[in-house]
Amino acid sequence: MPFEVVKLTENVYHLQSGANVGLIVADGRALVIDAGLDEEMGRRIKRTLESLGVSLAALLLTHGHADHFGGAAYLRRNLPPFAVYAPPLEAAFISQPTLEGMMLSAGAAPIDQLKGKFTLAQPCAVDHPLEVGTLNLLGLELEIVPLAGHSPSQVGVRYGDILFSADAFLPVATLQKYPVPFTVHMAQALETLRRLSALDGVLFAAGHGAQLSDAREVIAANIAVLERLIAMTLERVRAAPANDGTLTQQVCAALGDSLPNAVSYGLARTAVQAALVYLYERAQVTFEAGGLWRAVL
Numbered sequence: 001m002p003f004e005v006v007k008l009t010e011n012v013y014h015l016q017s018g019a020n021v022g023l024i025v026a027d028g029r030a031l032v033i034d035a036g037l038d039e040e041m042g043r044r045i046k047r048t049l050e051s052l053g054v055s056l057a058a059l060l061l062t063h064g065h066a067d068h069f070g071g072a073a074y075l076r077r078n079l080p081p082f083a084v085y086a087p088p089l090e091a092a093f094i095s096q097p098t099l100e101g102m103m104l105s106a107g108a109a110p111i112d113q114l115k116g117k118f119t120l121a122q123p124c125a126v127d128h129p130l131e132v133g134t135l136n137l138l139g140l141e142l143e144i145v146p147l148a149g150h151s152p153s154q155v156g157v158r159y160g161d162i163l164f165s166a167d168a169f170l171p172v173a174t175l176q177k178y179p180v181p182f183t184v185h186m187a188q189a190l191e192t193l194r195r196l197s198a199l200d201g202v203l204f205a206a207g208h209g210a211q212l213s214d215a216r217e218v219i220a221a222n223i224a225v226l227e228r229l230i231a232m233t234l235e236r237v238r239a240a241p242a243n244d245g246t247l248t249q250q251v252c253a254a255l256g257d258s259l260p261n262a263v264s265y266g267l268a269r270t271a272v273q274a275a276l277v278y279l280y281e282r283a284q285v286t287f288e289a290g291g292l293w294r295a296v297l
C-alpha cells in the first residue's frame, strides 16, 4: 500500500494509505486518530511520530473495523504507554476482534475466509469511552461528532475546521467497486451524510481517499448509492417474498456486486438486511414465519 504524510495545517496531518490515520500535534505530544490496517501501518505511524519528534499521548479509534484499528496492538507493544479511546459499542469489537467475523457470519463461528487481516485484527484494550460532545485533550478542544450508520456508534473527530470523518462516506471509486457498501443502519447513515453535506467551510479528512475541501459531490454519490440499495431491495421483495440470503443474491446481482468470497457476502448481507430493516420500520415490508420478507401492498 502506498503511504503519504499530508500536512493539512501547521499541526495537523493526514496519513494516507489504504485506511487513513489522523495526527494532531500539541507541545511535543500527539493525538492519533485511528491506527490503520496492520503492523505495517503501525510501524509507519511510529516512524511519523519519531520524524516529528513527538510522543503519542492518546489514540482515538473511530469505529471497530479491523482496517481502522489493526495497527493499534503494534503501537501498544512498541511505544510508551498512551491512552486509547473508542465509543463503547465499537470498543467491544476493538477489544474482542473475533466479533467482526462472527457478525459477518450471522453470529456463528466464522470460516477461515473471515479470519484474514481485513476482518480479524489483533485486539487492543480500550481505556476510555469516546463520547459525543466536546473533548479536551493535550490542551486542544476537540468535538466528537456522531457518524453512526456505517457502524453502530462510529464517531468523527473535529478540530477547528478539520473533520476526521472516518467511513461516514467512501470515495466514488470505492462505491463503483463495491456498489453495496457496508451499512448497519440506513436511516442513521443517511442522516449522517445529510448532516455532513450541510457543513460549510470544513476540510474533510476521511478514512479512505484524499482530503476534501468540498465533499458535497462525494456525499451526494454516497446518498444515491444507499437510496438505490433501498429501492432495489424493495423492488426484489415486491417481485416475490424471499429470505435475506436470496435477497442478498438478487440485489447484488442487480447492482453489479459479484460477491466473490465470504467477506464480500457477509458485508453485503448486512447492508441488505439494513435496507430490509429500514423498509420494515416504514411499514413497506413485513417479516413472516419461515424468514420471508414480504412487501406491503
Ligand SMILES: [Zn+2]
Pocket: 063, 065, 068, 150, 151, 167
Ligand atoms: Zn469501516
